[in-house]
Amino acid sequence: MPLRLSNHFPRTHIFPIYLFTVSKLQWVSKFSSISKYQGQTGGAASVWFVKVVCTLYVRRKSSVTELHISDYLRKKLDSSIAFTVIEHMNSNWNNPNLAFRFLEYTKVTLNLVHSFETYSFLVRSFCQSGVPNAAKLVIDSMRIDNLSPDSSLLGFVITSFINSGKLEVAMELINDYSQYRSEKDDPLSCFVFNRLLSSLMKINKVDEAVAFFEKVILRSQCYSPDAYTFNIVISGLCRARKVNKAFEFFTQMKEFDCLPDKVTYNTLLDGFFRVGNVKKAHELLQEMLIIDGFSCSPDVVTFTSVIEGYKKLGEVSKAFKILDEMSRRNLHPNIRTFSILINALCKEGRLNEAHDLLQELNKRDDIAPKAFIYNPVIDGFCKAGNVDKANVIFKEMEEKKVNPDKLTFTILIIGHCMKGRMVEAISLFEKMVKDECAPDSITVNSLVSRLLKAGMPKEAYEIKKVALGCMQDGLTLGIIRSTLV
Numbered sequence: 001m002p003l004r005l006s007n008h009f010p011r012t013h014i015f016p017i018y019l020f021t022v023s024k025l026q027w028v029s030k031f032s033s034i035s036k037y038q039g040q041t042g043g044a045a046s047v048w049f050v051k052v053v054c055t056l057y058v059r060r061k062s063s064v065t066e067l068h069i070s071d072y073l074r075k076k077l078d079s080s081i082a083f084t085v086i087e088h089m090n091s092n093w094n095n096p097n098l099a100f101r102f103l104e105y106t107k108v109t110l111n112l113v114h115s116f117e118t119y120s121f122l123v124r125s126f127c128q129s130g131v132p133n134a135a136k137l138v139i140d141s142m143r144i145d146n147l148s149p150d151s152s153l154l155g156f157v158i159t160s161f162i163n164s165g166k167l168e169v170a171m172e173l174i175n176d177y178s179q180y181r182s183e184k185d186d187p188l189s190c191f192v193f194n195r196l197l198s199s200l201m202k203i204n205k206v207d208e209a210v211a212f213f214e215k216v217i218l219r220s221q222c223y224s225p226d227a228y229t230f231n232i233v234i235s236g237l238c239r240a241r242k243v244n245k246a247f248e249f250f251t252q253m254k255e256f257d258c259l260p261d262k263v264t265y266n267t268l269l270d271g272f273f274r275v276g277n278v279k280k281a282h283e284l285l286q287e288m289l290i291i292d293g294f295s296c297s298p299d300v301v302t303f304t305s306v307i308e309g310y311k312k313l314g315e316v317s318k319a320f321k322i323l324d325e326m327s328r329r330n331l332h333p334n335i336r337t338f339s340i341l342i343n344a345l346c347k348e349g350r351l352n353e354a355h356d357l358l359q360e361l362n363k364r365d366d367i368a369p370k371a372f373i374y375n376p377v378i379d380g381f382c383k384a385g386n387v388d389k390a391n392v393i394f395k396e397m398e399e400k401k402v403n404p405d406k407l408t409f410t411i412l413i414i415g416h417c418m419k420g421r422m423v424e425a426i427s428l429f430e431k432m433v434k435d436e437c438a439p440d441s442i443t444v445n446s447l448v449s450r451l452l453k454a455g456m457p458k459e460a461y462e463i464k465k466v467a468l469g470c471m472q473d474g475l476t477l478g479i480i481r482s483t484l485v
Contacts, residue, residue: 046081046084049081050081050084050085050088051088053073053077053081053085054085054088054089054093056069056072056073057069057073057085057102057105058098070109070110073106073110074110074111077106077110077112078112079112079113079114079115079118080115082102082103082106082112082114082118083114083115083117083118083121085099085102086099086102086103086118086121086122087099087121089102090121090122090125096122096125096126096129096131096134097134099122099125100122100126100134100137100138103118103122103138103141104141107141107144107145113145114145116142116147119138119139119141119142119145119147119149120149120153122135122138123135123138123139123142123149123153123156123157124153124156126138127156127157127159127160130160130164132157132160132161132164132166132169135157135160136157136169136173139154139157143180148180148181148182148185150185150186151177151181151185151186151187151188151189152186152189154173154177154188155188155189155191155192157173158170158173158174158188158192158196159192159195161173162195162196162199167196167199167200167205170196171196171212171216174188174192174193174196174216174223175216177222178216178220178221178222178223181222187221187222187223187224188222188223190223190224190225190226190228190229193217193223193225193229194226194228194229194232196212197209197212197213197229197232197233197236198232200212200236201232201233201235201236201239204240206236206237206239206240206242209232209233209236210233210236210237210245213225213229213233217229218252218256224256225256225258226258227253227258227259227260227261227264229258230249230250230252230253230256230258230260230264231261231263231264231267233246233249234246234249234250234264234267234268235267237249237271238267238268238270238271238274241271241274241275243268243271243272243274243275243277246267246268246271247268247280250264250268259295259296260296261295261296262288262295262296262297262298262299262301262302265284265287265288265296265298265302266299266301266302266305268281268284269281269284269285269302269305269306269309270305270308270309272284272309273305273306273308273309273310273312273313274309274312276313278309278310278313281306281309285298285302285306288302298329299331300326300331300332300333300334300337303322303323303325303326303331303337304333304334304336304337304340306319306322307319307322307323307337307340307341308340310322311340311341311343311344316341316344316345316348319340319341319344320341323337323341332364332366334367335361335367335368335369335370335373338357338358338360338361338367338373339372339373341357342354342357342358342373342376342377343376345357346376346377346379346380349380349384351377351380351381351384351386351389354376354377354380355377355389355393358373358374358377358393358396359396361373362396362400369400369402370402371397371402371403371404371405371407371408372405372407374393374394374396374397374402374404374408375405375407375408375411377393378390378393378394378408378411378412378415379411381393381415382411382412382414382415382418383415385418385419387412387415387416387418387419387421390411390412390415391412394408394412403435403437404435404437405437406432406437406438406439406440406443409428409429409431409432409437409439409443410439410440410442410443410446412428413425413428413429413432413443413446413447414446414447414450416428417446417447417450418450420454422450422451422454422456422459425447425450426447426451426459426463429443429447429463429466433466439467444463444464444467447460447463448460448463448464451463
């Protein structure tokens with residue numbers, strides 16, 4: 001039966017409690033001494049003894065009882081039993097805080113030196129409970145005992161801090177590891193600091209990530225960055241349009257036994273095109289074509305980035321030369337490639353060529369076309385006054401079972417209005433509503449305005465009424481009401 005020292009005993013009963021506790025301790029001591037020689041009974045007795053230790057620690061209240069409990073535990077408790085007690089408090093009682101207090105109590109009061117396994121267990125328990133700050137306190141206590149967390153344990157803690165968004169603490173722990181790590185310790189896994197760098201980049205702390213990468217990761221022998229590490233930093237810098245700095249790290253990769261892969265090249269290619277440095281982008285592409293192996297062969301993503309770069313610069317002919325190079329390498333353009341080229345042709349007014357390319361896309365069974373691919377072609381023909389051709393492409397969409405979106409309907413409605421085809425425009429609006437494609441203020445206002453100019457106020461009123469009635473979304477409904485009523 002577990003000892004139950006009530007908190008509600010009057011002071012006059014302290015002495016009887018003391019006698020009871022001492023008597024019980026003597027019996028526990030005698031039992032544990034005998035049981036260690038009795039085989040199967042020893043295991044059961046050890047479990048029972050652990051429970052008694054847990055109970056004695058929790059129930060100690062008065063200085064008299066604590067004195068005798070401490071004296072008893074000092075004689076009977078070792079690091080192995082202490083580990084089991086801590087494990088019991090944490091796992092069975094689900095109380096890692098109590099387990100840590102017991103560890104501190106036995107350290108300070110009993111001068112017990114705990115094992116690495118005990119500290120490791122507590123650290124991981126706190127991390128798994130989502131309390132990395134407490135895990136850090138355990139590590140601090142661990143170091144007082146001249147024990148240091150190994151790379152695996154420290155990585156576990158750092159990852160816990162990263163997951164909880166405490167990136168500054170994670171950076172501090174990684175930085176500290178280089179100071180107390182011994183030669184026999186394994187280096188910290190690159191997975192850990194890769195997670196940290198990636199997390200910093202995701203919240204746009206590019207400068208902090210780069211400074212940490214340069215001053216800590218690259219300068220310490222404790223850390224061995226891999227190609228993925230460099231790719232994280234290069235990608236973040238390119239998104240921030242700091243492409244020259246990204247290229248500096250690209251040139252440093254070989255110094256750290258890291259070879260750039262196609263991700264590295266693709267990221268830099270896209271970055272240089274974004275800042276308008278076509279010459280450097282072209283040099284990188286030529287370098288990839290020369291290497292043509294070792295994970296650097298240009299792929300669809302590579303060529304699409306180059307095509308987009310030339311498109312942004314208005315050099316559509318060069319973009320199509322890259323498309324020809326893809327074909328020679330038996331690389332098939334993806335939906336993004338088609339979208340870029342179709343948009344480029346439409347902007348130059350080369351609508352028939354854009355339509356031809358769209359039909360080529362429609363022949364591909366491995367690509368499911370979307371409305372945004374068709375919209376620029378339909379828009380181009382509508383603006384050119386060729387609404388019939390736009391209708392043909394709209395019909396092709398339906399045949400391919402591509403759902404037109406809000407922009408598709410709006411383009412066609414305005415196109416028909418511009419040609420004075422008000423009946424067709426109204427029919428398209430009705431189809432839009434029937435297909436549950438909610439019209440916005442641009443669609444409705446454009447149609448209503450054209451109907452009023454055409455002397456069709458009744459139809460304009462009906463369009464308003466339908467628009468207000470079919471909207472279910474509160475925000476959109478508010479916009480429509482504010483612009484129409």
